[in-house]
Amino acid sequence: MKGLILAACVAFASGNVRAQTAAWEPSPGHTQIAIWPGAAPDAQPSAGPESATPVKELVAGKPWIEVDNVSQPTMTVYSPKGTNTGAAIIVFPGGGFKILAIDLEGTEVCDWLTSRGITCVLLKYRVPDSGPHWESSCRCEINPKSQTALEDAQRTVGLVRFHAADWHVDPHKIGVLGFSAGGYLVAEISTHFEHRLYAAVDAADRESCRPDFAVAIYPGHLWRGKFELNPYIRVTRDTPPTFLLQAEDDHVDAINQSLVYYVALKNAGVPVEMHLYARGGHAFGLRRTQLPITRWPELVEAWLRTIHVIPE
Numbered sequence: 001m002k003g004l005i006l007a008a009c010v011a012f013a014s015g016n017v018r019a020q021t022a023a024w025e026p027s028p029g030h031t032q033i034a035i036w037p038g039a040a041p042d043a044q045p046s047a048g049p050e051s052a053t054p055v056k057e058l059v060a061g062k063p064w065i066e067v068d069n070v071s072q073p074t075m076t077v078y079s080p081k082g083t084n085t086g087a088a089i090i091v092f093p094g095g096g097f098k099i100l101a102i103d104l105e106g107t108e109v110c111d112w113l114t115s116r117g118i119t120c121v122l123l124k125y126r127v128p129d130s131g132p133h134w135e136s137s138c139r140c141e142i143n144p145k146s147q148t149a150l151e152d153a154q155r156t157v158g159l160v161r162f163h164a165a166d167w168h169v170d171p172h173k174i175g176v177l178g179f180s181a182g183g184y185l186v187a188e189i190s191t192h193f194e195h196r197l198y199a200a201v202d203a204a205d206r207e208s209c210r211p212d213f214a215v216a217i218y219p220g221h222l223w224r225g226k227f228e229l230n231p232y233i234r235v236t237r238d239t240p241p242t243f244l245l246q247a248e249d250d251h252v253d254a255i256n257q258s259l260v261y262y263v264a265l266k267n268a269g270v271p272v273e274m275h276l277y278a279r280g281g282h283a284f285g286l287r288r289t290q291l292p293i294t295r296w297p298e299l300v301e302a303w304l305r306t307i308h309v310i311p312e
Contacts, residue, residue, distance in 0.1 A: 023050040024067045024102055024124065032074035032124070035155050041198035042146035044129065046071040052102065060287030060294075064104040066095065070127050073152040075159065077167060078110040078120040085310045086170035088119040089215075090156055094180030094283065096220075097131040097149060100124060104285040105179040112286055112297055117310065119169050121160055125152040131181060131188075132221045132230075141221070143232075149181075151197045153189045154209040162204035173309050175213040175240075177300075180253060180283060183219025187261060188232075190214045190239050213309060215243045215300055218282055220253035222261045235264040241271040243303050245296050247280030273303050 026032060048069050056063045075090075091113075093105040100106065102124070110120035130149035135142050157174065164171040178186040193210035200206065224230050242265055246258040258274060265272040280293035288294045304310045 021052045021054075024052040024065070026076045026107070026122075030076050030078060032076050035073050035075055035123075035152060035159060037201060040071075040073060040126065040148070041151055042148050043071065044126075044146070044148070047128075059104055059284060060289050062287065064285075065102050066099040067102045067124065068099050068127070070100065070124055073126050074124045075156050076110075076122045076124070078114050078122065079167070080117045080119055081114045083117045084119070084168055085117040085173075086168070087117075087173040087175070087304070087309045088121060088160055088164075088167070088169040089113055089175045089177050090121045090123055090153070090160060090211075092123055092125065092149075092153065092176065092178030092182030092185045094178065094182045094218075094220075095127060097133040097181045098128040100127055101179070101283065101285070104283070104287070105182065108286050109177065116301060119167060121156065123152060123156050125149045125185070131185065133181070147188070147197060149185055150188045150192060153185055154193070154196050155198075155205070157189065157193075157209040157211060158204045158207040161207040161209075173212055175215065175309065176211045177215040177217070178219070179217045179285065180220050183216035183253075183257075184221040186211075186214050186216040186242075187219060187222060190242065191234050191236070210238070211240050213241045213243075213304070213307060216245075216258070216261070217296070218246045218250055218253055219244070219257050219261070221257070223254065223256040223259075227256065227260060229260040229264050233261070233264070235261075235268045235270065237269050239265060239268060239270045241307050242273075243300055244272065244274040245276075245293070245299070247277045247282070247293055249279050250282045252282040271307065275299055 050069045052067050091109050093100040106122050113120040126148045132143045161171045176186050244258045262274045277293040
């Protein structure tokens with residue numbers, strides 16, 4: 001995803017990006033819901049207003065939209081089309097904890113999930129600087145004092161479980177799915193659910209924020225060199241069943257990101273399924289190409305059936 005961000009900056013400088021629009025809004029018929037009843041905890045000063053920018057740097061022949069300066073996190077609920085399986089998946093778009101690839105790794109994912117009878121909850125979490133991120137100025141990874149993206153994720157899982165009956169969701173079939181930085185957020189919420197990072201604000205925060213299952217697609221920030229897992233990700237036997245996918249030619253987040261997490265999960269006795277492909281690169285979302293890796297949604301569906309989240 002860092003490659004997409006760099007490409008977006010280059011495109012903007014060359015005039016290949018249209019002018020920024022207002023804050024991102026979902027398609028008609030869907031409403032964003034503020035996840036915090038008041039000010040978000042650990043709120044940071046914003047560099048500017050939220051904006052959604054169409055980027056002409058193509059992915060599978062199509063442009064994509066980045067969302068910048070999210071200071072008011074929201075969730076948008078997409079109901080299943082046709083039969084409702086009772087399952088729900090909260091989606092974390094990627095963007096290096098700098099921006100959010102809101103359609104490529106967000107709304108397009110919800111279109112797929114709802115077509116399979118799964119409620120999709122798209123989280124527009126706070127960026128930038130809401131999680132570990134790469135800074136070119138120091139050529140190093142920066143870890144913010146407040147993991148505000150994780151606060152938003154914890155809050156959202158609790159909210160979905162709190163509203164399970166209202167949204168026709170099985171409270172025991174609530175999972176998370178994320179890409180790149182969002183894939184790291186999947187690992188974070190999978191290992192940081194016993195204690196919230198913020199003081200409880202209402203009854204939703206009394207619900208468990210542990211996902212029942214987790215899907216991390218080309219995750220980042222997990223590998224710390226010498227084949228060591230990021231020490232902040234403390235895997236235990238209570239970490240939820242996990243699906244991992246990555247390409248060997250991913251030059252943004254190396255394949256070791258998934259490998260070290262896979263080994264930690266296996267050693268802890270956590271059910272885990274991993275798929276590695278020779279080619280695929282990074283930040284392809286669900287957009288189909290001639291490469292076999294882009295058929296990964298079918299693998300996720302098969303895995304969800306094997307762990308009894310959706311019916312055979």
